Amino acid sequence: MSARGPIIGLVVVVVLGAGVVVADRVAAAEAENRAVEAIEQNLDVEGTPDVTIDGFPFLTQLLRGSLKEVTGTVDGMTLDGIDATDVEVEARDVSTSEPYTVGTGSIAATLPTASIEKVVADRTDLDVQVAVEGGALKASGQVLGLTLSATLTPRVEDGRLLVDVGGLQLAGLTITVDDLPASIRTRLTDLEVPVSGLPEGLVLSDATVVTDGVRITATGTDVTVPLEQSPSGTSTSR
Template sequence: MRALRTVLILAVVLGGLLVGADRVAAAFAETEAAEGVRIGTVRAESTDVDIKGFPFLTQVADKNLDEVEIRLTGVQARAGGRPVRIGELTAALRDVTLDADYGIDRAGSADGTARIAYPDLAAASGRDAQVAYGGDGKLKVTGGVRILGRTLTRSVLSTVTLVDGDTIRVRADEVPGEGIPGLEKMVRSRTDFDRRIEGLPKGMRLTKVEAREDGLVVTVTGENVTLKAS
Protein backbone atom coordinates (compact mmCIF):
# COMPACT_ATOMS: atom_id res chain seq x y z
CA MET A 1 0.00 0.00 0.00
CA ARG A 2 2.84 2.37 0.86
CA ALA A 3 4.43 1.71 -2.54
CA LEU A 4 1.12 2.34 -4.30
CA ARG A 5 0.67 5.57 -2.38
CA THR A 6 4.16 6.66 -3.42
CA VAL A 7 3.42 5.88 -7.06
CA LEU A 8 0.16 7.85 -6.90
CA ILE A 9 1.91 10.83 -5.31
CA LEU A 10 4.60 10.76 -8.00
CA ALA A 11 1.93 10.53 -10.70
CA VAL A 12 0.10 13.55 -9.28
CA VAL A 13 3.34 15.55 -9.02
CA LEU A 14 4.46 14.64 -12.54
CA GLY A 15 0.96 15.30 -13.85
CA GLY A 16 1.01 18.71 -12.20
CA LEU A 17 4.39 19.49 -13.73
CA LEU A 18 3.16 18.47 -17.17
CA VAL A 19 0.00 20.56 -16.82
CA GLY A 20 2.11 23.48 -15.62
CA ALA A 21 4.49 23.13 -18.56
CA ASP A 22 1.55 22.94 -20.94
CA ARG A 23 0.01 26.13 -19.52
CA VAL A 24 3.36 27.94 -19.62
CA ALA A 25 3.74 26.99 -23.27
CA ALA A 26 0.19 28.14 -24.00
CA ALA A 27 0.79 31.48 -22.29
CA PHE A 28 3.98 32.00 -24.29
CA ALA A 29 2.17 31.13 -27.52
CA GLU A 30 -0.63 33.58 -26.67
CA THR A 31 1.91 36.36 -26.24
CA GLU A 32 3.63 35.53 -29.51
CA ALA A 33 0.31 35.23 -31.35
CA ALA A 34 -0.86 38.58 -30.00
CA GLU A 35 2.12 40.24 -31.65
CA GLY A 36 1.55 38.66 -35.05
CA VAL A 37 -2.13 37.79 -35.43
CA ARG A 38 -3.91 39.51 -38.32
CA ILE A 39 -7.59 39.78 -39.15
CA GLY A 40 -7.56 40.39 -42.87
CA THR A 41 -5.82 43.67 -43.67
CA VAL A 42 -6.93 45.59 -40.58
CA ARG A 43 -4.46 46.62 -37.89
CA ALA A 44 -5.05 47.15 -34.19
CA GLU A 45 -3.55 49.20 -31.38
CA SER A 46 -3.55 46.16 -29.09
CA THR A 47 -4.35 42.45 -29.36
CA ASP A 48 -5.16 39.82 -26.74
CA VAL A 49 -5.19 36.11 -27.55
CA ASP A 50 -6.67 33.30 -25.43
CA ILE A 51 -5.94 29.75 -26.61
CA LYS A 52 -8.57 27.28 -25.42
CA GLY A 53 -8.38 23.51 -25.14
CA PHE A 54 -6.05 21.06 -23.37
CA PRO A 55 -3.45 19.81 -23.81
CA PHE A 56 -1.99 22.71 -25.76
CA LEU A 57 1.29 21.00 -26.72
CA THR A 58 -0.52 18.14 -28.45
CA GLN A 59 -2.59 20.64 -30.44
CA VAL A 60 0.54 22.49 -31.51
CA ALA A 61 2.19 19.25 -32.59
CA ASP A 62 -0.80 18.64 -34.86
CA LYS A 63 -0.73 22.29 -36.00
CA ASN A 64 -4.40 22.55 -35.16
CA LEU A 65 -5.99 24.41 -32.23
CA ASP A 66 -9.50 23.67 -31.01
CA GLU A 67 -10.46 27.28 -30.29
CA VAL A 68 -8.77 30.66 -30.08
CA GLU A 69 -10.41 33.82 -28.76
CA ILE A 70 -9.01 37.17 -29.82
CA ARG A 71 -9.76 40.72 -28.77
CA LEU A 72 -8.50 43.68 -30.76
CA THR A 73 -8.85 47.30 -29.66
CA GLY A 74 -8.33 50.43 -31.69
CA VAL A 75 -8.75 48.62 -35.01
CA GLN A 76 -7.95 50.68 -38.10
CA ALA A 77 -10.09 49.54 -41.02
CA ARG A 78 -11.61 51.13 -44.12
CA ALA A 79 -15.22 51.73 -45.10
CA GLY A 80 -16.14 52.93 -48.56
CA GLY A 81 -12.56 53.99 -49.20
CA ARG A 82 -12.44 56.04 -46.00
CA PRO A 83 -10.67 55.14 -42.75
CA VAL A 84 -12.87 53.96 -39.91
CA ARG A 85 -11.84 53.19 -36.35
CA ILE A 86 -13.41 50.13 -34.70
CA GLY A 87 -13.15 50.55 -30.95
CA GLU A 88 -13.22 46.83 -30.19
CA LEU A 89 -13.38 43.63 -32.20
CA THR A 90 -13.76 40.24 -30.55
CA ALA A 91 -13.84 36.90 -32.33
CA ALA A 92 -13.93 33.19 -31.50
CA LEU A 93 -11.97 31.08 -33.98
CA ARG A 94 -12.56 27.33 -34.08
CA ASP A 95 -10.63 24.52 -35.75
CA VAL A 96 -7.62 26.79 -36.21
CA THR A 97 -4.84 25.70 -38.56
CA LEU A 98 -1.26 26.84 -37.93
CA ASP A 99 1.20 27.62 -40.71
CA ALA A 100 4.78 26.42 -41.07
CA ASP A 101 5.96 29.04 -38.58
CA TYR A 102 3.18 28.10 -36.11
CA GLY A 103 1.30 31.32 -36.78
CA ILE A 104 -2.50 31.39 -37.05
CA ASP A 105 -3.35 30.72 -40.69
CA ARG A 106 -6.96 29.60 -41.11
CA ALA A 107 -10.08 28.85 -39.08
CA GLY A 108 -12.79 26.34 -39.89
CA SER A 109 -15.37 28.74 -38.49
CA ALA A 110 -15.43 32.10 -36.75
CA ASP A 111 -17.87 34.55 -35.25
CA GLY A 112 -17.57 37.78 -33.35
CA THR A 113 -18.65 41.37 -32.92
CA ALA A 114 -17.23 44.79 -33.74
CA ARG A 115 -18.21 48.01 -31.97
CA ILE A 116 -17.94 51.37 -33.73
CA ALA A 117 -18.35 54.55 -31.67
CA TYR A 118 -20.77 57.07 -33.18
CA PRO A 119 -18.17 59.82 -33.67
CA ASP A 120 -16.07 57.29 -35.61
CA LEU A 121 -19.10 56.31 -37.69
CA ALA A 122 -19.78 59.97 -38.45
CA ALA A 123 -16.16 60.47 -39.52
CA ALA A 124 -16.40 57.46 -41.87
CA SER A 125 -19.72 58.60 -43.32
CA GLY A 126 -18.12 61.26 -45.51
CA ARG A 127 -20.97 63.58 -44.58
CA ASP A 128 -20.85 66.86 -42.69
CA ALA A 129 -23.06 65.39 -40.00
CA GLN A 130 -23.17 64.16 -36.43
CA VAL A 131 -24.30 60.68 -35.46
CA ALA A 132 -25.67 59.65 -32.06
CA TYR A 133 -27.95 57.04 -30.56
CA GLY A 134 -31.58 57.92 -31.19
CA GLY A 135 -33.20 55.32 -28.96
CA ASP A 136 -35.21 52.21 -29.82
CA GLY A 137 -32.45 50.87 -32.06
CA LYS A 138 -32.35 53.99 -34.22
CA LEU A 139 -29.62 56.47 -35.10
CA LYS A 140 -29.98 60.20 -34.69
CA VAL A 141 -28.23 61.95 -37.57
CA THR A 142 -27.88 65.73 -37.59
CA GLY A 143 -26.79 67.76 -40.59
CA GLY A 144 -27.07 71.27 -41.95
CA VAL A 145 -28.05 72.53 -45.40
CA ARG A 146 -27.79 76.01 -46.93
CA ILE A 147 -31.12 77.56 -47.95
CA LEU A 148 -31.35 81.14 -49.25
CA GLY A 149 -28.10 82.14 -47.62
CA ARG A 150 -28.75 80.61 -44.21
CA THR A 151 -28.04 77.20 -42.69
CA LEU A 152 -30.92 74.99 -41.64
CA THR A 153 -29.91 72.25 -39.20
CA ARG A 154 -32.11 69.20 -39.05
CA SER A 155 -31.99 65.96 -37.04
CA VAL A 156 -33.59 62.76 -38.31
CA LEU A 157 -34.12 59.30 -36.89
CA SER A 158 -32.46 56.77 -39.17
CA THR A 159 -32.57 53.01 -39.59
CA VAL A 160 -29.30 51.14 -40.04
CA THR A 161 -29.26 47.91 -42.08
CA LEU A 162 -26.83 45.54 -43.80
CA VAL A 163 -26.55 45.19 -47.57
CA ASP A 164 -24.78 42.35 -49.42
CA GLY A 165 -23.08 41.09 -46.25
CA ASP A 166 -20.43 43.83 -46.24
CA THR A 167 -22.13 47.23 -46.39
CA ILE A 168 -23.67 49.35 -43.63
CA ARG A 169 -26.61 51.43 -44.88
CA VAL A 170 -28.08 54.41 -42.99
CA ARG A 171 -31.38 55.88 -44.16
CA ALA A 172 -33.59 58.54 -42.55
CA ASP A 173 -37.05 57.18 -41.74
CA GLU A 174 -38.64 60.53 -42.48
CA VAL A 175 -37.42 64.02 -43.38
CA PRO A 176 -39.68 67.02 -42.62
CA GLY A 177 -39.97 69.06 -45.82
CA GLU A 178 -41.68 72.08 -44.28
CA GLY A 179 -43.00 72.96 -47.73
CA ILE A 180 -39.56 73.92 -49.02
CA PRO A 181 -38.97 72.42 -52.49
CA GLY A 182 -35.96 70.12 -52.57
CA LEU A 183 -35.32 70.30 -48.79
CA GLU A 184 -35.77 66.56 -48.22
CA LYS A 185 -33.26 65.72 -50.95
CA MET A 186 -30.73 68.16 -49.54
CA VAL A 187 -31.13 66.85 -45.99
CA ARG A 188 -30.76 63.26 -47.15
CA SER A 189 -27.55 64.23 -48.94
CA ARG A 190 -26.18 64.96 -45.44
CA THR A 191 -27.78 62.15 -43.45
CA ASP A 192 -28.08 59.09 -45.72
CA PHE A 193 -25.01 57.02 -46.59
CA ASP A 194 -23.69 53.55 -47.43
CA ARG A 195 -20.30 52.35 -46.28
CA ARG A 196 -18.76 49.09 -47.39
CA ILE A 197 -16.51 47.56 -44.73
CA GLU A 198 -13.22 46.61 -46.37
CA GLY A 199 -10.40 44.35 -45.31
CA LEU A 200 -12.43 41.51 -43.79
CA PRO A 201 -10.73 38.10 -43.94
CA LYS A 202 -11.73 35.92 -46.86
CA GLY A 203 -14.71 33.80 -45.79
CA MET A 204 -16.11 36.31 -43.28
CA ARG A 205 -19.21 38.47 -43.72
CA LEU A 206 -21.36 40.85 -41.74
CA THR A 207 -24.57 39.20 -40.53
CA LYS A 208 -26.20 41.76 -38.23
CA VAL A 209 -25.95 45.43 -37.29
CA GLU A 210 -27.54 47.02 -34.25
CA ALA A 211 -27.58 50.57 -32.89
CA ARG A 212 -26.97 50.60 -29.14
CA GLU A 213 -26.28 53.31 -26.60
CA ASP A 214 -22.54 52.53 -26.56
CA GLY A 215 -22.14 52.44 -30.33
CA LEU A 216 -22.93 50.55 -33.49
CA VAL A 217 -22.47 46.80 -32.95
CA VAL A 218 -21.81 44.63 -36.00
CA THR A 219 -21.91 40.83 -35.89
CA VAL A 220 -19.55 38.90 -38.16
CA THR A 221 -19.40 35.21 -39.00
CA GLY A 222 -17.65 32.95 -41.45
CA GLU A 223 -16.45 29.52 -42.51
CA ASN A 224 -13.08 28.44 -43.93
CA VAL A 225 -11.72 31.81 -42.92
CA THR A 226 -8.29 32.93 -44.11
CA LEU A 227 -6.74 34.98 -41.33
CA LYS A 228 -3.60 36.18 -43.08
CA ALA A 229 -3.75 38.97 -45.62
CA SER A 230 -2.76 37.83 -49.09
Protein backbone atom coordinates (compact mmCIF):
# COMPACT_ATOMS: atom_id res chain seq x y z
CA MET A 1 0.00 0.00 0.00
CA SER A 2 1.39 3.38 -1.03
CA ALA A 3 2.06 5.94 1.71
CA ARG A 4 1.13 8.77 -0.63
CA GLY A 5 -2.61 8.42 0.07
CA PRO A 6 -2.47 9.01 3.85
CA ILE A 7 0.10 11.78 3.41
CA ILE A 8 -2.04 13.58 0.84
CA GLY A 9 -5.07 13.15 3.10
CA LEU A 10 -3.17 14.62 6.03
CA VAL A 11 -2.04 17.59 3.92
CA VAL A 12 -5.63 18.24 2.83
CA VAL A 13 -6.83 18.13 6.45
CA VAL A 14 -4.08 20.55 7.53
CA VAL A 15 -4.82 22.96 4.67
CA LEU A 16 -8.56 22.87 5.33
CA GLY A 17 -7.95 23.31 9.05
CA ALA A 18 -5.69 26.29 8.41
CA GLY A 19 -8.35 27.79 6.17
CA VAL A 20 -10.98 27.42 8.88
CA VAL A 21 -8.69 29.07 11.43
CA VAL A 22 -8.00 31.98 9.06
CA ALA A 23 -11.73 32.40 8.39
CA ASP A 24 -12.40 32.26 12.12
CA ARG A 25 -9.84 34.99 12.84
CA VAL A 26 -11.10 37.19 9.99
CA ALA A 27 -14.66 36.93 11.31
CA ALA A 28 -13.48 37.65 14.87
CA ALA A 29 -11.52 40.72 13.69
CA GLU A 30 -14.59 42.07 11.88
CA ALA A 31 -16.69 41.57 15.01
CA GLU A 32 -14.07 43.37 17.10
CA ASN A 33 -14.20 46.30 14.66
CA ARG A 34 -17.97 46.48 15.12
CA ALA A 35 -17.49 46.39 18.89
CA VAL A 36 -15.08 49.33 18.59
CA GLU A 37 -17.74 51.26 16.66
CA ALA A 38 -20.34 50.42 19.30
CA ILE A 39 -18.11 51.82 22.05
CA GLU A 40 -17.37 54.97 20.03
CA GLN A 41 -21.06 55.53 19.31
CA ASN A 42 -22.27 54.96 22.87
CA LEU A 43 -19.49 56.65 24.85
CA ASP A 44 -17.78 60.02 24.43
CA VAL A 45 -14.31 58.47 24.23
CA GLU A 46 -10.82 59.85 23.70
CA GLY A 47 -8.62 57.66 21.53
CA THR A 48 -9.42 54.42 19.74
CA PRO A 49 -10.80 51.56 21.86
CA ASP A 50 -8.83 48.32 22.02
CA VAL A 51 -11.31 45.42 21.93
CA THR A 52 -10.90 41.67 22.39
CA ILE A 53 -13.49 38.95 21.87
CA ASP A 54 -12.60 36.02 24.09
CA GLY A 55 -13.14 32.40 23.18
CA PHE A 56 -12.03 30.18 20.30
CA PRO A 57 -13.37 29.26 17.87
CA PHE A 58 -15.28 32.44 17.20
CA LEU A 59 -17.48 31.03 14.43
CA THR A 60 -19.22 28.62 16.79
CA GLN A 61 -20.17 31.58 19.00
CA LEU A 62 -21.41 33.40 15.92
CA LEU A 63 -23.57 30.45 14.91
CA ARG A 64 -24.89 30.24 18.46
CA GLY A 65 -25.91 33.90 18.22
CA SER A 66 -24.12 35.01 21.39
CA LEU A 67 -20.56 36.02 22.28
CA LYS A 68 -19.35 34.77 25.67
CA GLU A 69 -17.25 37.82 26.60
CA VAL A 70 -16.16 41.06 24.97
CA THR A 71 -13.65 43.30 26.73
CA GLY A 72 -12.31 46.70 25.77
CA THR A 73 -10.10 49.50 27.01
CA VAL A 74 -9.76 53.13 25.99
CA ASP A 75 -7.55 55.96 27.26
CA GLY A 76 -10.34 58.27 28.35
CA MET A 77 -13.91 59.46 28.06
CA THR A 78 -16.03 62.44 29.06
CA LEU A 79 -19.07 62.08 31.31
CA ASP A 80 -21.17 65.20 30.88
CA GLY A 81 -18.10 67.44 30.95
CA ILE A 82 -16.17 65.43 33.55
CA ASP A 83 -12.98 63.81 32.30
CA ALA A 84 -12.35 60.15 33.14
CA THR A 85 -9.34 57.98 32.34
CA ASP A 86 -8.32 54.30 32.15
CA VAL A 87 -11.69 53.13 30.87
CA GLU A 88 -12.48 49.40 30.92
CA VAL A 89 -15.54 47.86 29.28
CA GLU A 90 -16.72 44.30 29.89
CA ALA A 91 -19.71 42.63 28.29
CA ARG A 92 -20.93 39.04 28.61
CA ASP A 93 -23.50 37.15 26.57
CA VAL A 94 -23.52 39.65 23.72
CA SER A 95 -26.07 38.97 20.96
CA THR A 96 -24.76 38.93 17.39
CA SER A 97 -27.91 40.25 15.72
CA GLU A 98 -30.08 43.32 16.14
CA PRO A 99 -31.14 44.55 18.57
CA TYR A 100 -27.67 44.05 20.03
CA THR A 101 -27.95 43.27 23.72
CA VAL A 102 -25.55 42.55 26.57
CA GLY A 103 -26.53 40.00 29.21
CA THR A 104 -24.35 41.58 31.88
CA GLY A 105 -22.05 44.53 31.34
CA SER A 106 -19.87 46.99 33.20
CA ILE A 107 -17.84 50.12 32.62
CA ALA A 108 -15.07 51.16 35.00
CA ALA A 109 -13.15 54.44 34.83
CA THR A 110 -11.07 56.71 37.00
CA LEU A 111 -12.12 60.26 37.84
CA PRO A 112 -8.73 61.97 38.34
CA THR A 113 -8.22 64.29 41.29
CA ALA A 114 -8.33 67.24 38.87
CA SER A 115 -11.88 66.26 37.83
CA ILE A 116 -12.98 65.86 41.46
CA GLU A 117 -11.35 69.17 42.34
CA LYS A 118 -13.26 70.97 39.57
CA VAL A 119 -16.59 69.49 40.68
CA VAL A 120 -15.99 70.34 44.37
CA ALA A 121 -14.96 73.89 43.47
CA ASP A 122 -18.02 74.32 41.24
CA ARG A 123 -20.40 72.93 43.88
CA THR A 124 -18.98 74.80 46.88
CA ASP A 125 -17.66 78.03 45.33
CA LEU A 126 -14.53 77.39 47.39
CA ASP A 127 -10.96 77.51 46.11
CA VAL A 128 -9.80 73.98 46.93
CA GLN A 129 -7.10 71.54 45.96
CA VAL A 130 -7.82 67.81 45.95
CA ALA A 131 -5.22 65.06 46.29
CA VAL A 132 -4.91 61.45 47.42
CA GLU A 133 -2.92 61.13 50.64
CA GLY A 134 -2.44 57.87 52.50
CA GLY A 135 -5.16 56.16 50.49
CA ALA A 136 -7.72 58.87 51.30
CA LEU A 137 -9.10 61.74 49.28
CA LYS A 138 -8.14 65.08 50.83
CA ALA A 139 -9.28 68.61 50.06
CA SER A 140 -7.63 71.78 51.26
CA GLY A 141 -8.12 75.49 50.70
CA GLN A 142 -8.74 78.88 52.23
CA VAL A 143 -11.98 79.73 54.08
CA LEU A 144 -12.41 83.14 55.74
CA GLY A 145 -8.67 83.62 55.43
CA LEU A 146 -7.96 80.39 57.32
CA THR A 147 -6.67 77.05 56.00
CA LEU A 148 -9.38 74.39 55.82
CA SER A 149 -8.64 70.72 55.16
CA ALA A 150 -11.09 67.84 54.94
CA THR A 151 -11.34 64.17 54.08
CA LEU A 152 -13.65 63.38 51.16
CA THR A 153 -15.27 59.93 51.22
CA PRO A 154 -16.98 58.92 47.96
CA ARG A 155 -19.93 56.54 47.98
CA VAL A 156 -22.66 55.42 45.63
CA GLU A 157 -26.30 55.68 46.64
CA ASP A 158 -29.22 54.99 44.29
CA GLY A 159 -26.91 55.28 41.30
CA ARG A 160 -25.54 58.66 42.38
CA LEU A 161 -21.94 59.48 43.30
CA LEU A 162 -22.00 61.32 46.63
CA VAL A 163 -19.10 62.70 48.66
CA ASP A 164 -19.17 62.80 52.44
CA VAL A 165 -17.07 65.56 54.01
CA GLY A 166 -15.36 64.72 57.30
CA GLY A 167 -12.08 64.96 59.19
CA LEU A 168 -12.32 68.74 59.08
CA GLN A 169 -9.54 70.94 60.34
CA LEU A 170 -9.70 74.73 60.37
CA ALA A 171 -6.45 76.52 61.12
CA GLY A 172 -5.19 73.26 62.64
CA LEU A 173 -8.21 72.77 64.91
CA THR A 174 -10.43 69.71 64.50
CA ILE A 175 -14.05 70.67 63.86
CA THR A 176 -17.26 69.26 62.39
CA VAL A 177 -19.31 70.53 59.48
CA ASP A 178 -21.86 71.84 61.98
CA ASP A 179 -19.17 74.13 63.45
CA LEU A 180 -18.85 76.03 60.18
CA PRO A 181 -20.89 79.13 59.30
CA ALA A 182 -24.21 78.25 57.71
CA SER A 183 -23.19 79.75 54.36
CA ILE A 184 -20.25 77.33 54.15
CA ARG A 185 -21.92 74.40 55.90
CA THR A 186 -24.67 74.14 53.29
CA ARG A 187 -22.07 73.99 50.50
CA LEU A 188 -20.37 70.99 52.11
CA THR A 189 -23.58 69.02 52.71
CA ASP A 190 -25.05 66.51 50.24
CA LEU A 191 -22.15 67.00 47.86
CA GLU A 192 -22.80 65.14 44.58
CA VAL A 193 -20.49 64.46 41.65
CA PRO A 194 -22.75 64.25 38.58
CA VAL A 195 -21.94 61.17 36.50
CA SER A 196 -24.04 61.06 33.34
CA GLY A 197 -23.49 60.11 29.74
CA LEU A 198 -23.39 56.36 30.41
CA PRO A 199 -25.27 54.03 28.06
CA GLU A 200 -28.89 53.50 29.06
CA GLY A 201 -29.23 50.51 31.35
CA LEU A 202 -25.89 50.97 33.10
CA VAL A 203 -26.12 52.34 36.63
CA LEU A 204 -23.35 53.56 38.89
CA SER A 205 -22.69 50.84 41.46
CA ASP A 206 -19.32 51.44 43.15
CA ALA A 207 -16.74 54.13 43.92
CA THR A 208 -13.30 53.54 45.43
CA VAL A 209 -10.40 55.87 46.13
CA VAL A 210 -7.31 54.90 44.10
CA THR A 211 -3.85 56.42 43.80
CA ASP A 212 -4.86 59.00 41.19
CA GLY A 213 -8.50 59.71 42.00
CA VAL A 214 -11.78 57.82 42.34
CA ARG A 215 -12.44 54.59 40.47
CA ILE A 216 -16.10 54.31 39.53
CA THR A 217 -17.97 51.29 38.19
CA ALA A 218 -21.33 51.16 36.44
CA THR A 219 -23.11 47.85 35.86
CA GLY A 220 -26.26 46.62 34.18
CA THR A 221 -28.12 43.59 32.83
CA ASP A 222 -29.96 43.09 29.54
CA VAL A 223 -28.48 46.31 28.16
CA THR A 224 -29.40 47.29 24.60
CA VAL A 225 -26.47 48.67 22.59
CA PRO A 226 -27.55 50.85 19.63
CA LEU A 227 -25.32 50.56 16.57
CA GLU A 228 -25.99 52.89 13.67
CA GLN A 229 -25.95 51.50 10.15
CA SER A 230 -24.89 53.18 6.93
CA PRO A 231 -27.18 53.08 3.87
CA SER A 232 -25.15 50.12 2.54
CA GLY A 233 -25.86 48.17 5.69
CA THR A 234 -22.43 48.45 7.28
CA SER A 235 -21.94 50.06 10.66
CA THR A 236 -20.69 53.59 10.98
CA SER A 237 -18.68 55.27 13.73
CA ARG A 238 -19.02 58.81 14.92
